[in-house]
């Protein structure tokens with residue numbers, strides 16, 4: 001039986017991962033860690049314990065780990081790429097000092113740790129198409145710098161201290177539940193909200209800019225399956241390329257137009273986000289994840305579009 005702490009449980013990934021983990025391991029075995037001002041609400045608040053856990057405060061992490069006898073930590077605290085460019089010191093503090101706190105607590109209390117990496121861990125000199133699992137990682141963003149450093153630090157703790165660290169490099173994640181805040185791939189979420197609300201979408205990313213994307217149910221499954229994987233089969237740890245779809249704004253627009261034919265999109269390119277997107281891969285090669293722990297996505301662009309439109313329509317049209 002697992003006793004899990006989620007750090008960052010009210011964010012874009014945490015809010016859904018917490019509910020999914022509770023459905024598998026039981027509500028009382030999954031502690032929702034949050035920072036003041038981002039308290040859990042609704043189902044998340046009612047379905048299990050919640051505690052204040054600021055990742056920059058090692059003592060708070062240690063206290064909660066001891067109180068609930070935690071054996072697995074999902075570390076989802078981070079600033080997304082565009083915000084991190086505006087607040088680089090804070091991005092480093094959360095992404096690296098926070099991770100170091102988490103790894104130290106994990107070492108002392110024998111916990112496994114999941115810390116997501118990202119397509120943003122690659123820079124412009126990595127192969128763009130079919131980006132290999134093991135290749136040059138020289139990102140030009142603070143977000144990417146914290147992700148590569150986090151991968152290295154997590155691997156170091158595994159090799160040196162035997163801490164069971166594992167992770168995946170997430171693509172842009174698309175969901176109808178909790179919106180992302182300040183990422184480069186956010187447009188691929190916002191576009192569905194505009195379409196369903198009957199609004200014209202102003203796209204901040206240029207036509208022809210390809211990035212890896214994934215529907216949230218596949219991402220949640222990846223986070224759980226990697227932590228459940230047979231460790232003797234893992235040749236890599238931090239962090240596995242995973243992929244399911246890659247598209248540019250034109251392709252996602254056309255996929256939505258099949259269901260909402262009068263949907264309109266115009267471009268107003270955001271220089272910061274475009275610069276970041278241009279430095280990232282077009283499409284990762286996820287062969288190692290498939291071979292080492294059986295990774296396989298379930299959603300493609302069309303099935304994701306159908307589900308997003310159905311779920312958001314229910315919410316906005318009653």
Ligand code: SER
Pocket residue numbers: 080081082118119120143170171172173182183184185186
């Ligand atoms: N979704 C993230 C971002 O755009 C990428 O991992 O910042």
